[in-house]
Amino acid sequence: GNSVTQMEGPVTLSEEAFLTINCTYTATGYPSLFWxxxxxxxxxxxxxxxxxADDKGSNKGFEATYxxxxxxxxxxxxxxxxxxxxxxxxxxxxxKIIFGKGTRLHILP
Amino acid sequence: xxxxxQTPKHLVMGMTNKxxxxxxxxxxxxxxxxxxxxxxxxxxxxxVYSYEKLSINESVPSRFSPxxxxxxxxxxxxxxxxxxxxxxxxxxxxxxxxxxxTQYFGPGTRLLVL
Numbered sequence: 205g206n207s208v209t210q211m212e213g214p215v216t217l218s219e220e221a222f223l224t225i226n227c228t229y230t231a232t233g234y235p236s237l238f239w240x241x242x243x244x245x246x247x248x249x250x251x252x253x254x255x256x257a258d259d260k261g262s263n264k265g266f267e268a269t270y271x272x273x274x275x276x277x278x279x280x281x282x283x284x285x286x287x288x289x290x291x292x293x294x295x296x297x298x299x300k301i302i303f304g305k306g307t308r309l310h311i312l313p
Numbered sequence: 314x315x316x317x318x319q320t321p322k323h324l325v326m327g328m329t330n331k332x333x334x335x336x337x338x339x340x341x342x343x344x345x346x347x348x349x350x351x352x353x354x355x356x357x358x359x360x361v362y363s364y365e366k367l368s369i370n371e372s373v374p375s376r377f378s379p380x381x382x383x384x385x386x387x388x389x390x391x392x393x394x395x396x397x398x399x400x401x402x403x404x405x406x407x408x409x410x411x412x413x414x415t416q417y418f419g420p421g422t423r424l425l426v427l
Contacts (some may be wrong), residue, residue: 236413245320247354247403248418252372293355297414300369303355 208229210294210304217284218312225279225307227268227294235296237261237270237277242267242291242306250294251279317419321403325425328394334422336387336404343409345387346416347379350401362387362410378409394426 211226229237236255240248257272268283277294277309289311294304317338326332336345344363348356359368362381376398378390387404401423405416 229395236415240413240418245423247401247420248405250415251419253413297416300358300361301416306353306355308353 206235206296206298206302208294208296208302209306210292210307212307213291213312214308214310214311216310219286220283221311223279223281223288223309225280225292225294225309227277227279227304229275229277229294229296231275231296231298233298234265235298237303238274238295238297239266239277239279240295240303242293244290248293273277280304284309284311286313315408317363317404317417319402319419319422321422322420323423323425325427326391326394327427328396330394331390331392333387333391334402334404334424336389337385337419338406338419339385340406340417341384341408342406342417343384344407344414346405346407347377347389348386348405348418350403350421356403357403360389389391391424394424396426399424399426 207230238252238253241251252260252263255271260269268279291306293306320335347359349358359373360379365381376393380388401421403421405421407414407416
C-alpha cells in the first residue's frame, strides 16, 4: 500500500540556518504530494504541494521538488526563523490522504 | 478564501454528556472529513462525506455520530465518550472537482473527556 516516511525529529537549528526535512514515499501510480505545517495549538495548514514529477512547490521561503526517480519530496528553506518552529507533515493523496509521522522543528534565536 | 471554521475551540465533557462539534466551509467544496489527532501523531481519518453522503467510516465507534446537514456544514455528535477519546478533532474539506484533491483543514476542536 501507499506510505510516507519522514525523517525522525525533533530537529533543532539556529535562526538563519539551512533546513532540510527528508520525505520519501511509496505509491502505486502518481500521487500528488503535500507538506502541511502545524503550529503549536493549531490545526494543519497547507504549506505547499506538487502534482506531478519535477514540479516544485514553494511558499513562505519553503520549497520541495517532486522527484519520481528517488520517490522523494524533501522540504527545504534557506534561512529559518524562530516563527518556523512547528511540526511538519509530508503527505500524499491517492484515493485518500496518507501522512508521514511528522517532524518537529525547533528554531533557536 | 480557503477557510474552514470549527466550533468550539475547546470542549470539556463528562462521560455521560452529549455534545456536538461543528465545522463549516464556504469554498463550495463537496467533500468533508473528520480526523482525530492524538498528541505527537499525524491525523487519523474518521469519516468522509461526499456530496453530503457518508462515503467512508473508518470503523469508528458508534459513540461518534457524524452528520452533514448541507454542503457547507458538518457536525460530529458525541455521546458517552471515554477518556481515551480526548484529542484534537480536525475537520477538512476538498473540492471533488476531478482535479488534485487538496484538503484544507480547520483549526480543530480540542476535546477533553473527564
